[in-house]
Amino acid sequence: NAGVTQTPKFQVLKTGQSMTLQCAQDMNHEYMSWYRQDPGMGLRLIHYSVGAGITDQGEVPNGYNVSRSTTEDFPLRLLSAAPSQTSVYFCASRLASSGRAYEQYFGPGTRLTVT
Amino acid sequence: AQSVAQPEDQVNVAEGNPLTVKCTYSVSGNPYLFWYVQYPNRGLQFLLKYITGDNLVKGSYGFEAEFNKSQTSFHLKKPSALVSDSALYFCAVRGGRTGANNLFFGTGTRLTVIP
Numbered sequence: 001n002a003g004v005t006q007t008p009k010f011q012v013l014k015t016g017q018s019m020t021l022q023c024a025q026d027m028n029h030e031y032m033s034w035y036r037q038d039p040g041m042g043l044r045l046i047h048y049s050v051g052a053g054i055t056d057q058g059e060v061p062n063g064y065n066v067s068r069s070t071t072e073d074f075p076l077r078l079l080s081a082a083p084s085q086t087s088v089y090f091c092a093s094r095l096a097s098s099g100r101a102y103e104q105y106f107g108p109g110t111r112l113t114v115t
Numbered sequence: 116a117q118s119v120a121q122p123e124d125q126v127n128v129a130e131g132n133p134l135t136v137k138c139t140y141s142v143s144g145n146p147y148l149f150w151y152v153q154y155p156n157r158g159l160q161f162l163l164k165y166i167t168g169d170n171l172v173k174g175s176y177g178f179e180a181e182f183n184k185s186q187t188s189f190h191l192k193k194p195s196a197l198v199s200d201s202a203l204y205f206c207a208v209r210g211g212r213t214g215a216n217n218l219f220f221g222t223g224t225r226l227t228v229i230p
Contacts, residue, residue: 004158033217040124042205042222043159050216059212090158102147102209102218106158 001026006091006107013081013114021076021110023091030096032074033058033104034066036087043090049074050096081114088112117142117210119189121221128196129229136191136224138206147209148189149218150180154202162204165189176200196228 007022025032033048035058045058049068063085065077074093078085088111092104119140128134140146147166151159163174170182180191191204203225207218 031216035220040222043220045217048217058217092159102149102164103161104151104159104218106160108158109156 003027004091004093004105004107006089006110008110009108010111011113013078013112015081015083015114017081019078019081021078021089021091021112023074023076023107024072025074025091025093025105026072027093027105028071029093029105030071032068032091032093034064034074034076035090035092036060036085037090037109038087046076046089078112083114086112086114116212117146117208117219119148119206119208119219119221121204121206121224123224124222125225125227127227127229130198131195134193134196134200134226134228136204136206136226138189138191138221140187140189140206140208142208142210146182146189148180148182149207149209150174150178150189150191151205151207151220152176152202153205153223159205162191198228198230201226201228 004025030051034046035043044060047066049055055066088109090109091107094104149164150162153159163172165172165182173179178193203223205223206221
């Protein structure tokens with residue numbers, strides 16, 4: 001299994017540009033999430049999905065959109081990039097239930113810089 | 116709302132000495148508590164969790180954590196530190212502002228093991 005994969009690894013955007021961060025998992029996990037990691041602030045949840053066709057907002061959803069058309073993929077869209085969105089973005093997935101619920105698997109991250 | 120706090124941004128320990136990374140929690144009801152580790156330029160990896168049962172939980176790479184209900188703590192420990200343990204450690208709790216489906220992460224503690 002490849003686990004959770006993310007592309008691209010690095011991205012530089014100009015203010016106002018849009019882009020999509022890709023995330024895919026091959027473990028048939030129901031739950032998928034997007035976090036951003038900023039120094040001194042830990043990980044903050046942006047959006048999450050409990051299954052295909054179902055998404056919801058996390059702690060810091062403004063400026064981001066998500067969709068989940070398949071179990072495997074959970075892309076994150078930046079609508080109009082702002083310098084405040086400079087961060088490292090992590091995608092994660094996990095099973096909905098069972099003894100390993102809440103054990104999240106994280107992708108390697110995308111480092112985004114907005115100038 | 117559920118939350119965790121990691122009071123130390125940085126912990127330094129000599130190789131071979133015992134290490135402790137601190138975490139305190141605030142929850143209503145029974146806590147689901149977790150530790151994750153992040154090595155440089157990588158995503159987070161699950162280390163261990165407490166849901167119920169023994170207060171001493173054993174996890175990956177020789178780490179363990181002690182759940183203490185009276186002190187509302189869930190400190191991460193290892194009897195003998197290795198240089199390769201140097202990483203960023205995150206405590207997390209199920210729940211928080213985004214609901215029971217998600218984890219709320221602390222701000223992280225950087226552990227440096229000195230040879």
